[in-house]
Amino acid sequence: MTRNNGTKVEALLFDVFGTVVDWRGGIIREAEPFLRAHGSPVGGPEFADRWRGLYQPSMEKVRTGAREFTKLDVLHRENLDHLVKELGLDPDGPELESLNLAWHRLDPWADSVEGLKRLRKRFLVAPLSNGNVRLLTDMAKRAGLPWDCILGAEVVRAYKPDPQAYRDTAGLLNLQPAQCMMVAAHNDDLAAAADAGLRTAFVLRPTEHGPEQSTDLGPDASWDYVASDLVELADLLRN
Structure with a gap:
């Protein structure tokens, strides 16, 4: 596949949380026993949404230079500590560490593994995620995600949407x-x-944020490709 100027696309780089894996369903599954055990005033869906709601603000401190680069595992744990304190819960450290690793154990969407396998026949496939290397590696091993290589945000030391995250990831692949x-x-x-100069493919995930999702229900611009899932994207790219 080439651009009009003859540039051949060699690599497909994937957002992971929400695009390849169902982060919300996984966090709800793992959080609910913890919340019941500690008499939480909120259930799994609200807990997952509130924990995820702290994600961008914590990375923004890194993007703006307010703090040095910090791996997502650490940011997730800091956000978890903040949330359980806000909810008045008092778990011990090992419980929190286990729950924080729920992000390593997320399930793929039903089409993800098949779609990646098909796309991998023609393209190099790799994550371009804000996740760190160990998180993405554990996730891939558990979920069977067939990445050609695993690149985490700490490799380029930048969080999306910083242009450095996209350009330096491409550079790592020569x-x-x-x-x-x-x-x-x-x-x-x-x-x-x-x-940042990359080509683009939009994949629809209308339930990433639950049944009442109101964002990203369709393409907002003229992306190069639009697909209902990764299998359809493979069809569009003739794999």
């Missing part, structure tokens, strides 16, 4: 941005990738 395509279920991620 590719120019135009030789890479960003695959994501989030329009803002694709907009940042396009600004």
